[in-house]
Amino acid sequence: MHVFLLGATGYIGGSVLSHLLSSPAASRYKITAAVRSEEKAEKIRSFGVDAVLASLDDTERLEALASQADVVVECADADHSASTKAILSGLKKRHQETGQVPALIHTVSCATCISDPSDTDVRSQALVCGPPGMLSSQTVHYSHGPGVLTDNAAGMFATDTIWYDNDPDQLDTIAPSQPHREVDLAVIAADSEGYVKTFLVLPSTIYGLVEGQLVDAGIMNPQSQQIPRLIRTGIARKQAGMVGLGRNIWPNVHIKDVAGLYETILHALMEGREIGHGREGYYFGENGEHTLLALAGEIGKVLVKLGVASSEEPTTFTPKELKEYLAGSKSLGINSRCRGERSRSVGWKAINGTEDMLAGIEAETTYILSTGKMEQRL
Numbered sequence: 001m002h003v004f005l006l007g008a009t010g011y012i013g014g015s016v017l018s019h020l021l022s023s024p025a026a027s028r029y030k031i032t033a034a035v036r037s038e039e040k041a042e043k044i045r046s047f048g049v050d051a052v053l054a055s056l057d058d059t060e061r062l063e064a065l066a067s068q069a070d071v072v073v074e075c076a077d078a079d080h081s082a083s084t085k086a087i088l089s090g091l092k093k094r095h096q097e098t099g100q101v102p103a104l105i106h107t108v109s110c111a112t113c114i115s116d117p118s119d120t121d122v123r124s125q126a127l128v129c130g131p132p133g134m135l136s137s138q139t140v141h142y143s144h145g146p147g148v149l150t151d152n153a154a155g156m157f158a159t160d161t162i163w164y165d166n167d168p169d170q171l172d173t174i175a176p177s178q179p180h181r182e183v184d185l186a187v188i189a190a191d192s193e194g195y196v197k198t199f200l201v202l203p204s205t206i207y208g209l210v211e212g213q214l215v216d217a218g219i220m221n222p223q224s225q226q227i228p229r230l231i232r233t234g235i236a237r238k239q240a241g242m243v244g245l246g247r248n249i250w251p252n253v254h255i256k257d258v259a260g261l262y263e264t265i266l267h268a269l270m271e272g273r274e275i276g277h278g279r280e281g282y283y284f285g286e287n288g289e290h291t292l293l294a295l296a297g298e299i300g301k302v303l304v305k306l307g308v309a310s311s312e313e314p315t316t317f318t319p320k321e322l323k324e325y326l327a328g329s330k331s332l333g334i335n336s337r338c339r340g341e342r343s344r345s346v347g348w349k350a351i352n353g354t355e356d357m358l359a360g361i362e363a364e365t366t367y368i369l370s371t372g373k374m375e376q377r378l
Contacts, residue, residue, distance in 0.1 A: 001029055001270050004065055006056070006083070007075030008033035008049075009040055011210065012107060012203065012258060014220025016075060018212050019259035020266070021047055028270060032065060043217050059086035066090025071103045071269060073262060078107050081183050088190045095195035103197045103269055103277075105262060106187050155244025155292055155316075155333030165202070165284040166342040172279075191278030198278055199265050203258045203285040204251035204338065207357045209367055223367070224255065227357075230332070231299055231365050233317075233325040240300035240314035241321065243333030246293030250336050251286035254352035258285045261340075264348040275346045284340035288354035292332060298358045302365050 003020070007013030020029055034054040035041050041051035054061045059082050066072050067090035074087065084106070091102045151159065164170060176185060184200060191198040210222040234240040261283060268275045276282075296314035303309035322328055340348070 001266070002068065002070045003029055003031050003266070004069035004072045005031060005033045005075065006062075006073070006087075007077075007107075008044060008051075009035055009220050010075060011221045011224055011255065012206070013073075013075030014214050015210055015255050015259040016073060016262045017044075017049070018210070018214050018220075019256075019263050021049075023263060025267065025270065029266075032069065034062070034065065040219055043219050046217075047213070056080045056083040059083060062086040063090040063093070067093040067097070069094070069102060070100070071105065071266065073105045073266075075107045078183065081186075084183050085186065088186065088196065091196045092190070101195065101197055103199065104187065104190070105199045105201060105265055106184070108184060108200050108202045151335050152330070153244070153248045153333055153335050154330045155242055155246050155248050157335075158247050158249050158291070159335040159337060161335070161337060163284075163338040164341055165282040165338070166276075166280075166345065168279050168282070171282060188278050188281075191281065197269075197281075199275075199281045199283060201261060201265070201283045201285065202338070203261075204253050204336070205290075205357075206253055206255050206258055206285075207364075208255040208352070208360060209363055210255055223364070226332070227295070227361070228364055228368060229326070230296065231361070231368055233321075234296075234299050234303050234314075235308055235365075235368065236325060237321060238303075239309045239311055240296045240303055241317045241325075242292050242296040242314045243317055243322075243330050245316070246291055246296055246314065246333075248292050248333050248335045249289050250292070250295075251284075251289050251338050252354060252357045253285040253287050253350060254356060257287060257348075257350040257352055260350070261285050261343055261348050264343075264346060268346055276342055280342075283343045283346075283348075284338045285343065285350075286338055286340050287350035287352065288357070289337065290354050290357065294358070295361075298361045299365070302362045305362070306365060306369065308365075308369075 005013060005017060008017045017033065020026060020031060032050045032052060033044055035044060035051050036055050038053060041053060044051040052065065056077055062083055063086040066087040072087050072091065087104065091104060094102050174181065187198045187200060190196050205226050206224045207227050214220045215222045300309065300312040300314050304312045
């Protein structure tokens with residue numbers, strides 16, 4: 001199976017690549033990875049991967065590369081409409097030339113989120129999750145991706161609304177006018193035309209430090225975004241913080257389990273097993289939930305233990321701090337609840353849960369302090 005991977009140097013894409021290289025089925029994969037620098041390309045080639053130079057703006061190049069693949073795994077910027085359209089065009093050419101039906105595994109991201117429609121300056125700038133699409137209740141204000149709904153709870157309340165990846169009727173209620181929704185609708189529409197099978201993977205709050213050869217070689221980013229962002233902010237203000245009272249709820253998933261979800265879908269394709277695609281092709285990555293308060297509280301304990309803070313108790317971010325540390329965004333205070341029923345039905349088995357997420361805060365904090373990486377890599 002020829003797999004064309006975008007985002008191989010990132011947190012999710014690099015983890016997917018690492019997972020495939022160490023898989024018992026590794027010999028059955030021919031992997032091509034698009035990277036932006038020759039330095040990274042040379043390093044990736046040392047692992048037996050065909051690395052090619054291409055950015056998301058190189059649409060003709062991406063179209064040509066996609067036309068040669070059985071499966072495209074898109075883990076880069078899911079907000080980049082031009083690259084997605086180029087990939088779909090390439091996959092359509094492959095179908096026309098071979099008669100085969102290739103596949104696209106598209107990562108839904110919340111790279112930008114307006115949590116309060118009355119304030120156009122409130123943008124998360126990829127602070128909410130490490131790409132993945134988030135689902136939350138009540139009024140849609142913005143977040144990228146299908147099934148990406150946000151409320152403006154601002155940490156003041158929880159929600160009972162839960163989104164299910166095996167309920168297409170529920171997911172169809174997402175307004176087409178939602179910003180960036182058009183990318184995901186284009187992916188689904190392509191599937192309905194019959195020339196490609198599309199699968200939309202929505203990770204939730206991804207956590208966990210990545211280790212292994214790709215990290216050691218300096219190829220990939222080893223950290224996610226949301227939790228490290230909260231840790232960095234806590235270090236900078238010398239006390240853990242939260243939006244509002246931290247009552248909002250989020251799902252979570254370990255990066256190894258996320259990579260396992262992509263591989264589960266790839267294995268099904270390799271085996272010729274029919275699984276949901278297109279409108280019925282949403283796959284949520286989640287294995288537990290947490291409140292922002294619980295997360296901030298654990299960060300507070302770790303900061304005290306490591307001598308960074310004097311109090312374990314998290315406090316509410318002031319408007320000045322929100323602007324200074326979080327680009328003015330209250331997106332960390334939104335609700336987002338989902339269930340990966342379809343993901344589990346096709347054989348995905350997540351191992352790590354919320355307790356593991358909280359237990360990993362110390363390692364994440366120690367990494368940031370020891371490396372001096374106080375700037376978030378987005």
